[in-house]
Structures are given as structure tokens and as C-alpha cells.
Amino acid sequence: MSRSVLITGGSRGIGLAAARALQAAGDRVAVTHRTAEPPAGLLAIRCDVTDSAQVDAAFKRAEEEHGPVEVLVCCAGINKDQLLMRMSEDDFTAVLNTNLTGAFRAVKRASKAMLRAKSGRVVLVSSAVALRGEAGQANYAASKAALIGFTRSMARELGPRNITFNVVAPGLTRTQMADDLSEEQLERLVTQIPLGRLAQPDEIAATIAFLTSPQAGYITGAVIPVDGGAGMGH
Ligand code: NDP
Secondary structure (H helix, E strand, O other), X not given: OOOEEEEEOOOOHHHHXXXXXXXXXXXEEEEEEOOOOOXXXXXXXXXXXXXXXXXXXXXXXXXXXXXXXXXXXXXXXXXXXXXXXXXXXXXXXXXXXXXXXXXHHHHHHHHHHHHHHOOEEEEEEOOOHHHHOOOOOHHHHHHHHHHHHHHXXXXXXXXHHOEEEEEEEEOOEOOHHHHOOOHHHHHHHHOOXXXXXXXXXXXXXXXXXXHHOHHHOOOOOOEEEEOOOOOOOO
């Protein structure tokens, strides 16, 4: 495989692990970074997914270097956890704007070239809490659940053009996002995971890579949990 791949939020964590996995398989991978330092050995493009102009510019740069984007992975995400009574409207809309509308901006921009090519792969990173919900994460869970409705609508709309859309729903994963939790929070959450541990970013990246592979050519509109069993039954 030597496809042009763009990964939003590929500067660290799950996105960076996916970038390394696809690059190791032979793809030409571009990642966006925003506040983090650009990772070494990858085409790194500064881009904030809350700004359509920056998303457009990132695609233009990736296209110049690697050709039209054939595989898009939407990984950029934030959380601003707070109980409802203390959650500001700004914190609610900021999380939606990055996690959901950010993915909309990237998918819309990517779809132009994919429609022309009559082929494309899109993977969106949601979360186990999308369907299960979590106290203190109303904004985050709402954004991640909405991502599933968005993905499945795209799978129906653009499936006839041979573009697949799938969701990976990770459980708690060893990245900066999990490091922000206290030890007590982590211990409590781990007790709810049948496998009894957090995921490593590589374990999420492997499923992302599979969904972009030729072996996954007949999978679209799927939500694949990679969560140690935490979301079973949802
Ligand atoms: P990290 O916090 O390590 O990485 C988040 C990434 O998103 C960074 O690359 C960051 O870029 C980028 N990002 C955030 N906001 C923006 C923005 N406005 N524009 C562009 N990029 C942005 O977290 P993870 O790797 O853990 O998270 C990756 C995805 O996985 C997220 O969507 C997250 O919700 C999801 N997820 C994570 C879980 C976990 O337990 N870690 C569990 C379930 C889902 P930069 O650093 O350059 O600012």
C-alpha cells in the first residue's frame, strides 16, 4: 500500500500510533498538529480543526506532497469534563465543535477527491462512552455519539461511490487524555473493564489500520469497540 493518508490529531496518542502503523505498511502519511510539536519522520501540518480555512489548507498541503487524500482518519478530539450543573455552554459547544464539527469539516473536504476517485476510506475515532454515557462527560459523550450518526449517514450517502465510513470506539487508552485523570479515577474506571487494564495506543491503531485495509473493503457503517470489554451490551 502506498496511499495518501491524512490523520487529524496525529501529533500524539492514538492518532500518532495510527500514523506510524500506516507508514510502516507503506502509506504516505500526513498528520495534523496544533499545540504539540510536529512528530519526527511524518509530514506534519499545523491545523486546528475548528477552523475550516485551516482544514482546507491542510488538505492542500497533503495533496501537494502526497497526492489526493485516499484515506482520512479523524482522531482530533478534546474533553472538558464537568458535572452538568458546572458545565458552561462554552465548554459544551467547544467539545462539539472539535470532536463532531471538526470531523464534519475534514470529511466534507476529503469527500471531493474521494468522489472524483470513486474510492476512499474514512475512519472516525469515537469512544466507548458514546453509547454508554459517563457522569461528567455529557459534552464529550454527546459529541462521540453524534459522530456515529454522522458516520452512518455518510456510509449510506457515499457508499454507492465506493467510500467506506467506519467508527472505532476505544475504551480508556494510555495517552495524555487518560494521564489527565487522577489515580483514583483511573482505578475506579479500570474496575469496569473486563480485561482489567487500559489499552495501549497501538492496540487502537491496529483496528484503525485494518479498517483502511483491502481486507475491510466490505465493511462500512460499523462501530468497532476496542475497549477491553468495557462497553459490552451497548
Ligand atoms: P491526546 O490528547 O493524546 O491527542 C489528542 C489529539 O487531538 C492531539 O493530536 C491534538 O493535537 C488533537 N486536537 C485536539 N484538538 C484539536 C483541534 N481543535 N484541532 C486539531 N487537532 C486537535 O488524546 P488521544 O490520543 O487519547 O485521543 C485521540 C482520539 O481518541 C480523541 O478523539 C479521543 O476523544 C479519542 N479517545 C481517547 C480515549 C482515551 O482514553 N485516550 C478513549 C476513547 C476515545 P495537539 O496535541 O497538537 O493540540
